[in-house]
Amino acid sequence: MSLIANRLSRFKPSLTVKISQKAREMSSAGEKIISLSSGEPDFDTPDHIKEEAIKAINSGFTKYTQVDGIQELKKSIVRKFKLENGLNYNCDQVTVGAGGKHVIYNLFMSTIERGDEVIIPAPYWVSYPDIVSLCGGKPVIPNTSISDQFKITPQLLESSITNNTKWFVINSPCNPTGSVYSEPELKSLAKILIANPHVNILSDDIYEHIIYGNKNKFSNILNVEPKLYDRTFIVNGVSKAFSMTGWRIGYGSGNCEIIRSISKIQSQSTTNPCSISQMAAKYALDSDKTFLKEWLDKFEGRKNFLIKFFKSINGFDVYEPAGAFYLFVGCKRFIDKKTPNGKVIENDIDFSEYILEDSRVAVVPGIAFGKSPYFRISYATSLSDLQKACHKIEKSITKII
Numbered sequence: 001m002s003l004i005a006n007r008l009s010r011f012k013p014s015l016t017v018k019i020s021q022k023a024r025e026m027s028s029a030g031e032k033i034i035s036l037s038s039g040e041p042d043f044d045t046p047d048h049i050k051e052e053a054i055k056a057i058n059s060g061f062t063k064y065t066q067v068d069g070i071q072e073l074k075k076s077i078v079r080k081f082k083l084e085n086g087l088n089y090n091c092d093q094v095t096v097g098a099g100g101k102h103v104i105y106n107l108f109m110s111t112i113e114r115g116d117e118v119i120i121p122a123p124y125w126v127s128y129p130d131i132v133s134l135c136g137g138k139p140v141i142p143n144t145s146i147s148d149q150f151k152i153t154p155q156l157l158e159s160s161i162t163n164n165t166k167w168f169v170i171n172s173p174c175n176p177t178g179s180v181y182s183e184p185e186l187k188s189l190a191k192i193l194i195a196n197p198h199v200n201i202l203s204d205d206i207y208e209h210i211i212y213g214n215k216n217k218f219s220n221i222l223n224v225e226p227k228l229y230d231r232t233f234i235v236n237g238v239s240k241a242f243s244m245t246g247w248r249i250g251y252g253s254g255n256c257e258i259i260r261s262i263s264k265i266q267s268q269s270t271t272n273p274c275s276i277s278q279m280a281a282k283y284a285l286d287s288d289k290t291f292l293k294e295w296l297d298k299f300e301g302r303k304n305f306l307i308k309f310f311k312s313i314n315g316f317d318v319y320e321p322a323g324a325f326y327l328f329v330g331c332k333r334f335i336d337k338k339t340p341n342g343k344v345i346e347n348d349i350d351f352s353e354y355i356l357e358d359s360r361v362a363v364v365p366g367i368a369f370g371k372s373p374y375f376r377i378s379y380a381t382s383l384s385d386l387q388k389a390c391h392k393i394e395k396s397i398t399k400i401i
Contacts, residue, residue, distance in 0.1 A: 011130035015368035019352070023362035034389045035362040036377045039175060041243040041325070045280075046291050049242060052283035056276045065272040068263040069096025069251070073282040077251050080285050087222055087234075089253045095262045096281075098273045100206050100237040100250035103262070105131050107202065107233055107252065108167075110261035112137040116166040121152040122370030123328060125175045125204070129370070137166070141370055146319050146330070150177040150371075154188040161192070165199050170221065173207040176369045176376040177328045178321020180211060183219045190225035201232040206250075209241040209292055211323040212300050218323075230255050240324075241292065242284045249273055249281040299325050302379040302386055309390045313397070317374075327377045328366070335373050340399045348373040358399070359392035 019037045027033045056062075074091040081087040097103040104127070112118070114136040120128045122141050129139035142160045144150045157168065170189070172181040181189075193199055201221060208218050222232055237250035252262070272278075303320075306327050310316045317330025331351050338344055339354050348365040352375050356362050366374025379386060 007134060007136075010133040014126050014130075015349075015364060019356070019362050019364050023356065026356075026360070031360060033356075033360050033362060034381075034385050034392070036379070036381060036386070036389055037362040037364050039240075039326070039378055039380065040245045041240065041295070041380045042382060043243045043295055045243050045247070046284075048287060049244070049280050049284045053247075053276050053280040056279040061275055061279055063275060065275050065278060067267045067272050068259070069094070069273065070275075070278050070282075073251075073278045073285075076282045076285040077253070081234075081253060085220055085223070087220065087253075092256050093259055094251060094253050095259050095266075096249065096251045096273055096278065097262075097266065098248040098250070098270055099239065100204070100235050101127055101131075102248075102270065103235050103237075103250045103252040104128075104202070104204070105135075106262040106265050107235070107254075107258065108132055108135045108137065110258065110265050111200075112166060115164060117162060117164045118167040118169065119157065119160045119165060119199075120169045120370075121156075123150055123174070123176050123366065123374070124169070124370050125171060126368050128169055138164075140165070143371070146317060150174065150179045150319065150328070151181060151185060152189070154192050157189055158192045161196050161199060163198070165196070167200050167202050168193065169202045169204065171204040171206075172218070173211060173321070173323025175207065175324055176326045176364075176366075177319060178324040178326055179319075180216050180218065180322040182217075183224050186219055186221045186224045190221055190228060193221075193228060193231075194225065197231075199231070201228060203232055203234045205234055205236045206240055207324040208236065209289075210296065210299065210325060212296070212303065213322065216322040233258060238281045238284050241289075242281075243295075244277075244281070244284065247274070247277040247280060249277050298383075299379065302381075302383050303327065305383060305386060306377065306379055306390070309394075313394065315397070325378060325380045327379060328369075328371075328374055329377065330374050332373050334397065334400055337400045340401075345400070348375055351375065354400075355393060355396055358396040359389070361389045361392050 023033045023035045074094045112135040116137045117140045118132045119140045132139045142156045233254035235252045238244040310318045315333030352365040364376045366372045
């Protein structure tokens with residue numbers, strides 16, 4: 001009898017974590033690595049939010065709280081949905097967990113039975129399919145194309161739905177592509193979903209505030225089709241917009257039955273999220289967000305630099321992101337070519353490993369997101385580091401034959 005449960009064989013460790021870990025190991029060994037693999041803003045958490053956490057510590061707010069979040073934070077989340085998204089919820093429809101990933105895990109664990117299908121358009125955030133598999137479900141992966149801006153079409157969605165479909169996952173802005181669904185696009189998808197009342201919707205809005213240009217605007221599918229309200233679960237958090245990745249606060253909203261089920265699971269696993277982080281998150285949601293303009297300007301400047309660089313080099317396919325802080329780059333031209341030591345580059349994992357070993361630049365292969373041959377660059381790092389990284393990458397690819 002094996003000590004390790006068979007269900008762990010259904011999924012692999014996150015490739016993004018693996019690449020980041022390898023880069024850290026090389027750094028620890030004295031190598032100078034530029035890591036473009038992590039989805040973590042390089043800005044510090046704003047001081048006014050940190051000060052609120054310090055107040056919570058000094059006031060003794062360091063004990064257990066309600067399992068799925070304090071009422072004060074839930075009220076702030078409800079207010080946020082109303083003011084920023086035009087959506088009405090009450091506190092009984094809100095859950096708070098240790099990050100958005102935790103909320104998604106709890107959601108699927110509480111709703112997925114063995115054999116249930118979850119539609120996850122590729123490219124996707126790395127953890128969606130593995131969480132589904134761990135919960136006994138079956139990930140269904142429709143493959144989007146760069147010609148459709150890596151967004152699922154109504155036709156592709158409809159052809160992916162079966163009698164076993166329980167959830168459809170939509171992530172806008174998207175990690176890893178930065179694609180943002182417009183309201184007309186959401187309306188077209190909503191028509192398919194209205195016609196299939198057994199399908200529920202997970203809307204992952206974690207990059208909601210990171211959108212570029214006046215033409216691009218964030219909308220949730222409920223903004224265009226309120227009839228989907230009872231079937232839609234929204235997940236969000238403070239990690240990206242407030243640079244609070246390590247504070248581990250995510251939240252979700254949906255019907256009360258799901259919220260109660262999530263609370264039941266959380267009560268037997270993590271119990272409550274960190275009390276101090278909850279108070280800081282409440283303050284973040286309630287406070288002024290003018291700092292975001294400066295962050296967005298910097299993100300956009302980095303994005304523009306990267307697009308210009310990769311478009312200037314023959315062999316890369318580049319899609320310009322409308323949101324988030326990633327560039328998803330096609331590298332088909334380099335597949336089946338050889339590195340200077342004679343190794344054949346068979347896939348985007350080989351390409352990414354070559355870039356790491358030769359350039360000392362860490363990127364994530366597209367296969368981690370269900371789409372090859374591509375690689376993802378995070379530009380949540382300084383412009384100077386991006387410039388150095390691009391110079392190194394350019395030198396490395398000239399050696400490929």
